[in-house]
Amino acid sequence: MRRRDVLWHLGAGLLMLAGATFAGEAQVSPGENPHPVHLVRPHAAPLSAMAQLGQKIFYDPSLSSSGQLSCASCHSPQHAYGAPNDGPVMLGGADLTRQGARAVPSLGYLERQPNFSIGPEQSDDNVVSVTIVAALGQKSTRATKTATGTAASAANIVPQGGLFWDGRADTLQGQALFPLLDPREMDGGSIERVAGLLRHAPYFERFVGLFGAGVLNSSRLLVSEAMFAVARYQFEDATFHPYTSKYDYWLEGKARLSESELRGLQLFNDPDKANCAGCHLSSPTRDGLPPLFTDHQYEALGAPRNAALIQNRDPTYFDLGVCGPQRKDIAERQYCGMFLTPTLRNVATRHAFFHNGVFGSLQQVLDFYNFRDTNPEKIYPLGADGRLQKYNDIPQAYRTNVDVADPPFNRHPGDEPAMTPQDEADIIAFLKTLTDGFQPARSTD
Numbered sequence: 001m002r003r004r005d006v007l008w009h010l011g012a013g014l015l016m017l018a019g020a021t022f023a024g025e026a027q028v029s030p031g032e033n034p035h036p037v038h039l040v041r042p043h044a045a046p047l048s049a050m051a052q053l054g055q056k057i058f059y060d061p062s063l064s065s066s067g068q069l070s071c072a073s074c075h076s077p078q079h080a081y082g083a084p085n086d087g088p089v090m091l092g093g094a095d096l097t098r099q100g101a102r103a104v105p106s107l108g109y110l111e112r113q114p115n116f117s118i119g120p121e122q123s124d125d126n127v128v129s130v131t132i133v134a135a136l137g138q139k140s141t142r143a144t145k146t147a148t149g150t151a152a153s154a155a156n157i158v159p160q161g162g163l164f165w166d167g168r169a170d171t172l173q174g175q176a177l178f179p180l181l182d183p184r185e186m187d188g189g190s191i192e193r194v195a196g197l198l199r200h201a202p203y204f205e206r207f208v209g210l211f212g213a214g215v216l217n218s219s220r221l222l223v224s225e226a227m228f229a230v231a232r233y234q235f236e237d238a239t240f241h242p243y244t245s246k247y248d249y250w251l252e253g254k255a256r257l258s259e260s261e262l263r264g265l266q267l268f269n270d271p272d273k274a275n276c277a278g279c280h281l282s283s284p285t286r287d288g289l290p291p292l293f294t295d296h297q298y299e300a301l302g303a304p305r306n307a308a309l310i311q312n313r314d315p316t317y318f319d320l321g322v323c324g325p326q327r328k329d330i331a332e333r334q335y336c337g338m339f340l341t342p343t344l345r346n347v348a349t350r351h352a353f354f355h356n357g358v359f360g361s362l363q364q365v366l367d368f369y370n371f372r373d374t375n376p377e378k379i380y381p382l383g384a385d386g387r388l389q390k391y392n393d394i395p396q397a398y399r400t401n402v403d404v405a406d407p408p409f410n411r412h413p414g415d416e417p418a419m420t421p422q423d424e425a426d427i428i429a430f431l432k433t434l435t436d437g438f439q440p441a442r443s444t445d
């Protein structure tokens with residue numbers, strides 16, 4: 001996290017809590033942002049013809065083998081483009097009984113997601129080839145990430161960007177093919193089969209209009225253009241990135257946070273307390289882009305194994321994120337167990353949290369952050385030998401990859417937890433201000 005963001009925060013946060021104002025500044029009521037900013041939202045325009053075609057495809061269940069699953073079935077517009085169900089994962093396949101491998105992420109706020117790379121933190125200029133730097137990274141040690149940032153962190157070599165929990169796809173276009181063909185999801189079978197379905201879709205004429213008749217001759221081209229259209233839809237349609245949360249309006253001085261929400265924001269940003277902003281960035285960028293609540297980096301946090309996942313009945317199976325088994329191009333073992341830091345926008349609308357959906361509520365997530373190191377017995381099960389199985393979803397050999405440096409993970413058994421129960425409740429209250437659809441005009445609180 002960049003230093004300038006933090007100064008902005010601490011200044012704003014402290015002022016508000018005290019309800020004070022500096023001489024010469026406008027008087028603000030409690031809960032108002034004393035330093036309103038102008039947020040630059042994506043330009044809203046009617047959908048292009050390409051995006052309109054993408055919208056049709058996004059909602060078309062006939063492209064799945066079951067005839068019942070469209071992209072929107074798992075990425076539901078009524079649920080911030082996340083899963084509509086309460087389970088840890090969704091079911092797919094021909095008869096909708098095959099369990100997905102991971103929790104369904106929201107499709108919101110991906111429009112600024114950088115490509116996958118392994119390189120120095122915060123520096124787009126120096127990012128070189130993934131394989132070269134992956135090897136380099138083996139020799140570098142991680143510096144601590146705190147909500148106030150450190151100069152040393154610039155030397156970190158970290159995986160960042162990309163789509164999916166492990167970053168294995170780069171573009172929305174390339175990504176969309178995975179669920180179409182995945183036997184646990186839409187189960188499309190093959191490119192040829194999907195192309196055949198597209199040729200018979202009611203919107204098929206639009207392909208010819210947009211790409212010319214030639215597009216029908218090559219299955220690969222047809223499916224690729226279809227995926228391009230779906231990507232355009234997600235990019236152009238404002239409902240994927242509305243930036244209409246209470247927090248956005250608070251940043252702009254158009255909404256007030258309650259006492260609890262404000263305390264939550266402060267704790268969220270406090271490097272000695274929750275330190276959430278160390279990874280889930282909460283400040284607008286210098287250019288006024290609204291915060292995305294992710295630094296787009298990967299971390300191994302050591303979430304407990306989810307016994308509800310069928311794949312986990314095999315004791316030798318481990319989902320290790322960046323180093324496989326789903327993605328196969330990163331051999332370096334120091335990235336095993338790392339998953340993408342997700343956005344926290346609309347997080348209160350979700351029912352399954354973390355890559356394996358092991359947590360079912362924000363309370364459980366907060367307890368994980370708070371107690372993983374001070375009271376691990378609250379988080380992990382006991383083994384048959386009666387010993388606590390800390391980090392039980394990562395094989396022993398890779399447990400040293402788990403982040404024990406960034407607060408609140410830098411504590412030890414017996415230490416005071418970073419948060420009190422009230423702190424946790426306040427942070428949850430703050431997280432709820434990140435849900436889109438807030439009406440600024442009607443609210444004073």
Ligand code: HEC
Binds near residue numbers: 092104
């Ligand atoms: C059966 C449920 C299901 C269906 C249907 C489905 N997805 Fe997904 N989607 C998932 C899951 C699960 C993930 C996370 C997979 C992973 O990380 O390995 C995901 C991830 C994604 C991501 C990456 C999001 C991120 O934050 O990195 C995008 C984009 C996406 N899906 C788009 C689509 C599109 C477009 C379609 C339709 C062509 C679609 N999905 C259909 C379940 C589904």
Ligand code: HEC
Binds near residue numbers: 274279297344347
């Ligand atoms: C060191 C970086 C880091 C810090 C600090 C951090 N997080 Fe996270 N957060 C992550 C990563 C990485 C994941 C995904 C981990 C996984 O799936 O295994 C995550 C996942 C989450 C999720 C689940 C979101 C979803 O869609 O499933 C929530 C909620 C969350 N964090 C909230 C918080 C809060 C609240 C704090 C402060 C108490 C915090 N985080 C501190 C990196 C961090």
